[in-house]
Amino acid sequence: MSKSITAKDLNVYYGDFLAVEGVNIEIAARSVTAFIGPSGCGKTTFLRSLNRMHEVLPGARVEGQLLLDDDDIYGPGVDPVTVRSMVGMVFQRPNPFPTMSIRDNVLAGYRLNGARMSKSQADGIVEGALRGANLWNEVKDRLDKPGSGLSGGQQQRLCIARTVAVKPEVILMDEPCSALDPISTLAIEDLISELQKEYTIVIVTHNMQQAARVSQKTAFFNIAGTGKPGKMIEYAETSTIFNNPTNQQTERYVSGKFG
């Protein structure tokens, strides 16, 4: 399991607007890679192009090559669904399915695809995933209640549980902790380290401490101004980025950090 990701000259467009330009990056399997950078620089956009979620938006498209191990996921004949079932995603805003109970939300990846399973098997998956997302204790008594009744943080953890439950090869996380309290965040971070043993993880975060704590490598994105495309400025070991960046922009950005 777990695959590496290689982007070659990747341009990401919204219609005619070039949002991210010329990204070249190699992300190793079984590692955690963090994307940092100011708001609007295209982190989310680039992340979404990694599992072909980008093209879901009308007019959105991608140029260049993106290899999962050695297969170009944008190659001809490649099914985006296969790509997405290999590359899971946790969104910036929690989005549990409002029609489903907490339990069904966790099982959504299976249920929606029509997979059959015994009740005990399902129970196992639900408990495992919810424990992993540090949500089990809070919801174990109301698994059949709707997922939308939870608080923001609880909802986001539910979404993480849902993604983890389908055991993809790569997990993309777009600021997964931005709505979480420190304790939950810690649990998620632990979970990330845990998952890292088997999966490739890419995480967008604004919290540089978090990037420093969880990732081995960090990519810094920046944008020259409105209407300009976002670019990947530097990509290196996390410690290098935070302590000894080559690029001046990176330097300026990380030194503005807090705490």
Added chain:
Amino acid sequence: MSKSITAKDLNVYYGDFLAVEGVNIEIAARSVTAFIGPSGCGKTTFLRSLNRMHEVLPGARVEGQLLLDDDDIYGPGVDPVTVRSMVGMVFQRPNPFPTMSIRDNVLAGYRLNGARMSKSQADGIVEGALRGANLWNEVKDRLDKPGSGLSGGQQQRLCIARTVAVKPEVILMDEPCSALDPISTLAIEDLISELQKEYTIVIVTHNMQQAARVSQKTAFFNIAGTGKPGKMIEYAETSTIFNNPTNQQTERYVSGKFG
């Protein structure tokens, strides 16, 4: 301008579920107060009861007294609309009006007063509010585009601009920076210090560094377990809370902090 807030034995309910119990707190005018605590402990709930947004949800209600200076905002005959125009709010999730342009979003609250204004006056308000929210440069060329076309962080800053434009007496902020990059966060924090000179500010945050940076006083909320009500555990000077808390729960929570 600017008023103090006093809660006396405040209980906040969702239907029959007591979400927050027995809060007693005095928030001074012209100060920044931070609410911290684990997810689900009722920070959002309590915050929403401060400007009577809580009762917007069906079945939701509040017991106890809540004084704005000396007026009980839950007193008989008090109009929630008046309360809300005095107590502004920034939400956890950015929520610009999707049908309005960026410009109209900023002016939305201001226009409610029905005051006629010239175009240049309006332009001034829009620019001032957007600069204050550190968004002006990014959007000045597309003020007439819909607000929903912005990135998450940009949207949130737009919402802050919108609230500030009304010039309320108290501003409540529910994790206003959880979707922002550090640079925008910094700008918002600067803005908070700026606003503090005239307004009373209450901010919910998960980022304890942020709480430490911006607030004079901090309230720690906690919850004993699922289904139990959230409670305010400790309320003191921010430095006391972080360095020398009286309560053991607070101690445990803040020492689990990162960085």
Added chain:
Amino acid sequence: MGDRVFSGLALLAGVAILITLAFVAIFLSFNSVGAVYREEEGLILRQFLEYAYPLVIGTLIASLIALVLATPVAVGVALYISHFSPPRLSKSIGYLIDLLAAIPSVVYGAWGMSFLGPALVPVYGWLHQHLGFIPLFAGNPSQTGRTIFTAGVVLGVMILPIITSVCREIFIQTPKLHEEAALALGATRWEMITMAVFPFARAGIISGVMLGLGRALGETMAVALVLSPGLLTASLISSGNSTIPAEIALGFPEAPPGSERQAQLIAIGLVLFVITLIVNMTARWIVNRHKDFSGAN
């Protein structure tokens, strides 16, 4: 594979509609030739237009009355259900209004004919007496109440639940986030509705109104039952005017096979078709003008 089949089916369904409609259009055009062309006289377009234009105007008047009466009430009722009624009751109240949609048009026709029409007679008399100088209320006030206005009211009642139902569903869908944003800015409930609910529901309201209008334009039986059709007149309170569907329903049964009369009736059916086309084009255009600001983002 599943995707292919499913999207294929979806496409097929859409195309099936187009084909059906093409057949309807062919059926109508083919059978209406006799109305505009006669072997001996060649094109008799003028004659046909003279026959058709009062009907077109009558149809529009009736539908317009229905829309003007029903739209504000329907939007009001939908708002009542979505934002004003006690939350516990809103479902049952919505159900109550849906009952109006459950009543078949024959029954509306019977009701309009035997109850509403006679009840409006004194109103017509009063209007004529006091406002008779306005052309709308000139003419002989009807002694039976079988006027285009009565027909419009019946149509209004018939389309009310349609518009209400569509609006209600949309109003309920308004994101809480936006409603709360408005409230938090110190908006009153009504201001919140104008700020968050109406903009979000704009397309839906127009859609519902168009649905209602379509119903009003095409309604046959109710109009045929409550109206005393006759000459085109500006007066709403005397008998006269007719609508296209009523004219077809009243004329078709006795129209000799293959006759010019039959062709004429089918031809005005085609005209109604074109009217709907124009009305809908206008609606789409209004909706699309503000597409960027649509609420579904």
Added chain:
Amino acid sequence: ACGEANNPGAENGDGNGNGEANGGAETSEVQGTLVGGGASSQEAAMTAWTNGFTSVAPEAQVNYASVGSGAGRDGFLGGEYDWAGSDSAMDDDEWEQSKEICGPDGAFHIPAYISPIAVAFNVEGIDDTLNLDGDTIGSIFAGEITTWDDEAIAEHNEDVDLPDTPITVVHRADDSGTTDNFTEYLEAAASTWEWEASDAWPADISAESAQQNSGVVDLTSQTNGAITYADASQIGGLNSVAVWVGNDYVEHNAEAASQAVASSTPVEGQASNNMAVELDRDTEEEGAYPIVLAAYNIFCNEYPDQETADLAVAFAEYLVSEDGQQTAESAAGNAPMSEDLRNTAMDAISEITVAE
């Protein structure tokens, strides 16, 4: 409200008993379903006929859709109906067309439903018949006479105290055979009437209208001062006009009506057994009532298969039989055909054959 069916003629469903109700009349062996459609004027009579026929021919069923005369002929010519009911006869084009489905002799008409058309009114203060002549009726319906105490009316009714109620003319909103027959009368008998006879009421007279006979009758009953024309069997409690014919006022009555049909000119040029007639509206004959409606039942001279032909013959014979005419009269109140007319019809029906 649930439970057992309450139909009086329930025997047809389970096919046990038969014609008992019919006083032991002969029953026929024909079976199958005969379908027809057309004029609504004869609907009430047709309901009685289709019911009555099941007691004559227990194995057979007859359906009739009163879709209107035009639609009925349309359906008949299109092969959808086995026979059609129509207030007016087919024109020659239609008859030519009927040869496609009815063989070389085409179709023929039987005037099986005959009914006078009453000029009925509702005026408070007038509790009896009014006497009027054709010209006055024409002026009233043209909208030229507007009150009931008009001189033209008073002239004919010297001993009636006429109120000054305004006259509300009520006509048929739908195109109708009744209108056609009534306007034919006006065209022939009223010099004050300047329109051509037609199924549709003249578009340039502004008046009240309603659908079907029951509609105009109801509306007239509800409106003081209203006057209308309707199938005499359907006017209920309304008073009606005695019409000036020759040298006397004649009230509508069944005999006069069927006499009017029997004595009128046959239409030439169609099938040899055709019974379509040209009614004589301006008759001066004593005691004749000239405003009459005859609804035809149009049958084929040749049916494609034996079963349909047998059914058609049996049903047509039942329609014009004394029994059939009486059944209709008691249910619908129309005028039974005269003896002569019935015999001619029987002869015409006997010419129905089956295609080789």
Added chain:
Amino acid sequence: MPWWTGLAVLAVSALFGAALSSLISFNFALWFVFTAVLYVMISYAVTRAKVNRRQARDKMWKNLVYLAFIIALLPLFSVIWSVTSIGIPGLLEPGFLASDMQGIDGTTDQRSQEEGAPVLGGIRHALVGSLLITLTATFISVPIGLMTSIYLVEYARGGKLSRAITFFVDVMTGIPSIVAGLFGAAAMGWFLGVGNSLGLPLPSRSTMGITAAIALSVLMIPVVVRTTEEMLRVVPNELREASYALGVRKWRTILKVVIPTAISGIAAGVTLAIARVIGETAPILVTAGFVVSNNWNLFQGWMTALPVYIFRQFQNPTSPNFSDPSHQRAWAAALVLIIIVMGLNLTARIIATIFAPKKTGR
């Protein structure tokens, strides 16, 4: 403002309303109108004077919204009253639901009206006809309509075809029902003609239940498309993306996420569409004919539907001079028809509440 202000204003309005209406000529309708108008105006003025302009406007609109609701109820109660007052006795006649009109003619009704014998005859055949025809039409229209709106919302990206479909669906809503009926009959006639000339074992006549169902589908499809389209559009994209991100195929996402989220709206739309056609008269009369006895076969023989039954009983009473029994049957049948639609409506609602998104939380 004290709590009793509203009541006081109402009382004052009612008083002045009564006075004003008796100036013209007192009746309850007039009184209601004056009271309502005065109430809205006075409470605006009072709130404006005592509180402020914004609250006054809020109050005014609130009153208007309530008023709209009351106005909408008036015709409802009026219609329901006219239907039930005559319809209920008719419905309670023994055997009304269990019998058809076989054997009922003018003499039967004359006996009922003149001698007070029970009103015979019922609506069994019409009930069967209506249910069969409408259900078949629903089975034809809902899949086509739903799939079309899915195509429009989920698949088409504003291409020419989708614009053409949307546009023509709109046009379709304007087809008068009688035209749909004529078209249905013509289309079926043509189809059978072609089929028969090819030697297929088809019925020879087009007048049958299925033809009516097809004609009704023409009327129903656009209603289904327009309502469901609107409902699908407001399903947030977030949910679709969440599903795609789990590696769920688009069609499954649509079936399992989008449709369930929109189900209450879809159910309402379908109910609306059914209600639209179940009351149709003209198209059924020309496509399915009119019979007095029961027929379960959609593909052979004529059928009667309830509205046709009502219309005929109303317009052409079985006994022209003794029309009370016919009218009673007509109103009772109307009542049954209304009850059926209400039942459908209720079913749709139950379905909707079972599957609808749970709307708690924010």
